[in-house]
Amino acid sequence: MTSLPASADIASPDLPAHAIDAATAHLRDILGYAIEHGPAQRALVVYDERTGLARALVEAYRRNLPDADFVAFDSTGPDEVLARFRALVPKDLVVLVQSTNFRLEAFRIRVELFKLGLKVVEHVHLSRMPGSQSEHYIEALAYEPAYFRGVGRGLKALIDQAPMARVVGGGEELVFASPFEPAKLNIGDYSEMHNVGGQFPIGEVxxxxxxLEAVSGRAQIHVFGDTNYRSNRPDMPVTIIVDKGRVVGTENATPAFQQVLDNIRADEGEVWVRELGFGMNRAFTRERRVDDIGTYERMCGIHLSLGAKHGVYPKPGFKRKDARYHIDVFVVTDAVYLGEERVYADGAWTAGPADDSVRIPG
Incomplete structure (x- = not known):
């Protein structure tokens, strides 16, 4: 197992009562509506208490799942944790509350839990979101089904039929002169998916x-994932210059951003632009950030990935064993066009109204 030094607890005070109350309400909605966890199904919460955010989430789960089994990861042997997992049956629920990222030897926790047919809610790298970021994280857990499902499906419908796209921001324009791969949804609707759950917060298409070679132009990057997997915000946005799907130049690149590019080029030869991500979580903006890049990925706006790695969309000429990098970068975005239709304006998605018929029951 992986553990933090004992001193890690000292600088992580408890969150205020109102934050725990908010977490309780948001997790109730996630469990009841997105995960559809019912009284006939068992629940197991595996947690640590190394950070104030982790402790707040554990308390919120205790309020929502009074009959669940709670297992403290730091004081439980790995064999016992695995045995608890394997004692569950398909459609039971496992919640993972992790200040870092739990390790159980070669057991890839979320992947293996899905193989067992279990529902999974994962909170990860909570130690990367100290202070006020903890409350930003809790705010991002708010489950808005009308918004996520209505706007998310609206975006997917437009993406899947769009002949091209343009991302405009900061006086720059990046053009995708190509149709797109079928869009994937992370909107808390698992009705058409084999697995139920995943990493939270959610909100992305x-x-x-x-x-890939039809992507060209320029884009300003206001945040990028650095070599420590943290959100790095330069004082001035970095401009990337893209030609035939590859980053061929930069302006105002910081040493940290240049290091990311150098690492990719050293191992992959060139820097491809692959994913086009439509983040939907309105709790995260250009100004309201968290340090964990995997959480901030849901930020309401456009992000790209740099590097050849993308396991969802295999492409000819890209060998999985040689593709090592998938670095999220966040684009200064004023407008997004799918074909001729503008789908992003004034910091919000305008692609199809939220479905007001979708309500949380009760």
Whole structure:
């Protein structure tokens, strides 16, 4: 097992009562509506208490799942944790509350739990979101089904039929002169999926160009994932110059951003632009950020991935064993066009109204 030094607890005070109350309400909606966890199904919460955010989430789960089994990861042997997982039956629920990322030897926790047919809610890298970021994280857990499902499906419908796209921001324009791969949804609706659950917070629609070489232009990057997997915000946005799907130049690149590009080029030869991500979570903006890049990926706006790695969309000429990098970068975005239709304006998605018929029951 992986553990933090004992001193890690000292600088992580408890969250205020109102934050725990908000977490309780948001998780109630996630469990009842997105995960559809029912009284006939068992629940197991595996947790640590190394950070104030982790402790707040555990308390919120205790309020929502009074009959669940709670297992403290740091004081439980790995064999016992695995035995608890394997004692569950399909459609039971496992919740993972992790200040870092739990390790159980070669057991890839979420993947293996899905193989067992279990529902999974995963909270990860909570130690990367200290202070006020903890409350940003809790705010991002709010489950808005009318918004996520209505706007998310509206975006997917437009992406799947769009002949091309343009991302405009900061006086720059990046053009995707190609149709797109079928868009994937992360909107808390698992009705058409084999697995139920995943990493939370949620809120994203993503795709990539069918023809990667049809991507060209310029984009300003206001945040990028650095070599420590943290959100790095330069004082001035970095401009990337893209030609035939590859980053061929930059302006105002910081040493940290240049290091990311150098690492990719050293191992992959060139820097491809692959994913086009439509983040939907309105709790995260250009100004309201969290340090964990995997959480901030849901930010309401456009993000791209740099590097050849993308396991969802296999492409000819890209060998999985040689593709090592998938680095999220976040684009200064004023407008997004799918074909001729503008789908993003004033910091919000305008692709199809939220479905007001979708309500949380009760």
């Amino acid at each position: 993503f795709t990539e160009a069918l023809d």
